[in-house]
Amino acid sequence: MTHIYNDPRGFKEDMIEGFVRAHRDRVRRVPNASAVMSSRAPVKGKVALIIGGGSGHYPAFCGLVGEGLADAAVIGDIFTSPSAEQVYRCTKAVEGGAGVVYSFGNYSGDVMHFGLAEMRCESEGIDVRTVLVTDDVASAPPEQREDRRGIAGDLYVFKVAGASAHRGDPLDEVERLARKANDHTRTVGVAFGGCTLPGKSEPLFRVDPGRMEFGLGIHGEPGVSTSELLPAPELARLLVGKLLEEAPPDADGTVxxxxxxxxxxxxxxxxxxxxxxxxxxxxxxxxxxxxxxxxYVTSLDMAGCSLTFLWLDEELRELHDAPARTPAMIWEVKR
Amino acid sequence: MTHIYNDPRGFKEDMIEGFVRAHRDRVRRVPNASAVMSSRAPVKGKVALIIGGGSGHYPAFCGLVGEGLADAAVIGDIFTSPSAEQVYRCTKAVEGGAGVVYSFGNYSGDVMHFGLAEMRCESEGIDVRTVLVTDDVASAPPEQREDRRGIAGDLYVFKVAGASAHRGDPLDEVERLARKANDHTRTVGVAFGGCTLPGKSEPLFRVDPGRMEFGLGIHGEPGVSTSELLPAPELARLLVGKLLEEAPPDADGTVxxxxxxxxxxxxxxxxxxxxxxxxxxxxxxxxxxxxxxxxYVTSLDMAGCSLTFLWLDEELRELHDAPARTPAMIWEVKR
Structure with a gap:
């Protein structure tokens, strides 16, 4: 249940204002937009990575803005895509002349609004590439990977794209690596209980006591099947088993x-x-x-968890390991 | 509600094992004890800071073990003090010959068990000082500060003590600064709903819909009074107002x-x-x-929040700002 709010209609604005106040050292608000940008952006000659989607998923998406990760995040209302106008304004504020990569989970609202913004930016001569995240194995079969939703795997795709852009790769290369990261990322999740929107008293869905839902969505969508609530060892077997079924053929054995x-x-x-x-x-x-x-990618106060593998090879590992600094995480990998 | 467990009686052991596996680069298990220690401990000639208490409060306490913060955390069952034997074994494993500071929230179980361990260590020639955290303004009036509970303010007291020990201060000085940090720390909290122990189906307490409890405890203790659930601006006024009432006389205006x-x-x-x-x-x-x-200091899946001020002066600020690296946080303060 969501307990802290003022006017529920102003929840997003209150949230952005508080977030920027808490992290003034790393981020600032994009003028006239529901978006936040790295305090270093725009960086001339660098590909800009713009992420986004509905709010309610912190640290996704605004918590992932900063050096070595995203240049900006466009923020919609809870579980709702930001508008094309907001995406456009954010793009104008952060692009540095070397092109832009949009990356976000594969949901129809986001695809439409980011798509409209992309067309508008292209018409003004800004080269924009869109990389959808499609890591959720429960949402479509393997032969329809492009139809799958994006859930927690967002983080790995953003991390790889952000590191590539940060080291100065050109637009084609940042796009290629982001797509490759998505091709190597798989997530499976379970839910034990639904979340409740600010101002509402009933959750978006309920799970009966002693049951769990397999294949959760992160917007209050229930799972694709229900089963008995499993003890931890069996739950681990279910999650790991599902991911092992889809090992990419070129995986080198490190995840x-x-x-x-x-x-x-x-x-x-x-x-x-x-x-x-x-x-x-x-x-x-x-x-x-x-x-x-x-x-890492939440759904308000939903009860549940997900397991993600990023199947590494040498080039993905280098980008995965690169340092990053954002409000939600200081990314340091010991070797 | 707690959904993921195997045998509820083995919850703590499963948790410690998983925690150490996830953070092998920074921590290891204390041999034969329910405790974790920094992978660098023991450090010869350095005062050792040992923290602890019941589990269920992550990142407190084991998430705060690492360079610049605690040398070790002794881990009890959920909301239950670790035993004197566990504290003793942990102390023997991490002390480096320069003395030990125990710091933990002021609860009778912890006071007793850490106290017994302290006596045993002293009898073996290890100099141990105990600094109780007493930041919870709702739990006793200002003239009885020493009777107050420790809640989220734990983090600031540990941080100051850990930084003092890390820079090489002698035992008397680490103790003095930890006590000073506690004297300058105040917390006030509210609860919207209770938490549920692993294997149980009922929460430890309930809050009626549309109500909230003022003065929460972090072990499922309900608040000291109940009121209507407040909108965010009024809730802010309540929390800030309570803390402003107790500004220390020597505060310099920075918190x-x-x-x-x-x-x-x-x-x-x-x-x-x-x-x-x-x-x-x-x-x-x-x-x-x-x-x-x-x-920072949680209570399983309890709904609620707390606000803490550490009233700074120059010497506390220097210790607050010193870097630290633990499983739960990389502490970097931009100046």
Whole structure:
């Protein structure tokens, strides 16, 4: 349940204002837009990475703006795409003459609004490429990967694209690497309970006690099937098993791994699950690189978790490991 | 509600095992103890800072172990003090010959068990000092500060003590500065809903819809009074007002500020509240230094939040600003 708000219609504006006040050292507001940008942007001659989507997913998306990651995030109302006008204004504010990559989860509203902004920017001579994140294995079969939703895997695609842009790669290369990161990223999730929008008293969906939903969405969409609530070892087997089914053919046996809490599933629970997940992954002969266990792409106070693999190779690993500094994370990989 | 566990009696052990597996680069398990230590500990000639308490408060306590912060954390079952034996074993593993500071929130169980361990260590020639955290303004009147509980203010006391020990201060000085940090730290909190222990289906307490509890505890204790659920601006006024009532006489007008989520109160809500909190604090003529808005001392999936001020002066500010690296946070203060 969401308890803290003033006027629910002003929730997003209050949130952006508070966020920028809390992180003045790293970000500022894009003038006249529901968007935040790195305090270093625009950087002349650098490809700009713009991410975004509805709010309610912190640290996605505004928490991921900063050096080595995104140049800006366009922020919609809760679980609602930002408008094309907002995306356009943000693009004008942060592009540095070397082109722009838009990256966001594959949802129809975002595809439409970012698409309209892309057309408008192209007509003004700004080269924009769009890379959709499609990591959610539960939302469509493997032969229809392009129809899948984007969920927690967003973070890895943004990280790779942001590192590529930060080191000075040209637009074609940033786009290629972002697409490759998405091709190597898979996520599967489960939900134990729905979230409640500000000003509402009923959750967007309910899960019966003792049950869980497989294949959650991050906008209050229920799962694609329900089952008994599983003890941690069996839950780990379900999640790891699903991801192992889709190992990319060129994977070299090392995965960056994210065990993500959706909101009210807490760190302690995630660590319990990680014990069993990491044992299974290692038993399958994979090396785990820089595991992330915590909240990375949330859904308000939803109960649930997701497991993501980024299947690494040498070029993805270099970009994954590059440092980044944003309000939500200081990314440092020990070698 | 806690959904992920295997055998509820093994929750703590599963959690510690998963935590250490996720953060092998920074921490390791203390042999034969429910405790984790920095991978650099013991450091010969350095005062060791040992923190701890029940689990269920992540990132407190094990997430705060690392360079510049705690040398080790002793971990009890959920909301339950670790035993004297565990504290003793941990102390033997991490002390480096320059003495030890124990710091933890003021709860009778922790006071007893850490106290017994202190006596045993002293009898073996290890100089141990104990600094209780007593930041919770709702739990006793100002003239009985030593009876107050420790809640989110833990973090600031640990941070100051850890930085003092890290720079090589002798035991008397680390103790003095930790006590001073506690004297300058105040927290006030509210709860909107209780948390549920692993394996249980009922929360430890309930808050009626549309109500809130003032003066929460972090172990499922309900507040000291109830009121209507307040809109964000009024909630900010309540929290800031309570803290301003207790400004220390030697405060120089700058506060480090932490707006802490208890578990299922999410970042977006905290940013909404921070907008109003920061406006009020600035209007009161105070400067906010390095605000923290997020989850720092939690209570499983409890709904609620707390506001903490660390009233700074030059010596506290230097220690507050010193860098630290732990599993839960990389502490970098821009100047």
């Amino acid at each position: 960056a791994l994210m065990l993500n809490g959706l909101g009210s599933t807490k760190y302690e629970e995630l660590f319990v699950l990680y014990r069993y997940v990491s044992e299974l992954v290692e038993r399958a002969g994979l090396r785990i690189h820089h595991p992330l266990v915590g909240e | 480090a500020l932490m707006l802490n989520g208890l578990g299922s109160t999410k970042y977006e809500e905290l940013f909404v509240l921070y907008r109003y909190v920061s406006e009020l604090v600035e209007r009161a003529g105070l400067r906010i230094h390095h605000p923290l808005v997020g989850e």
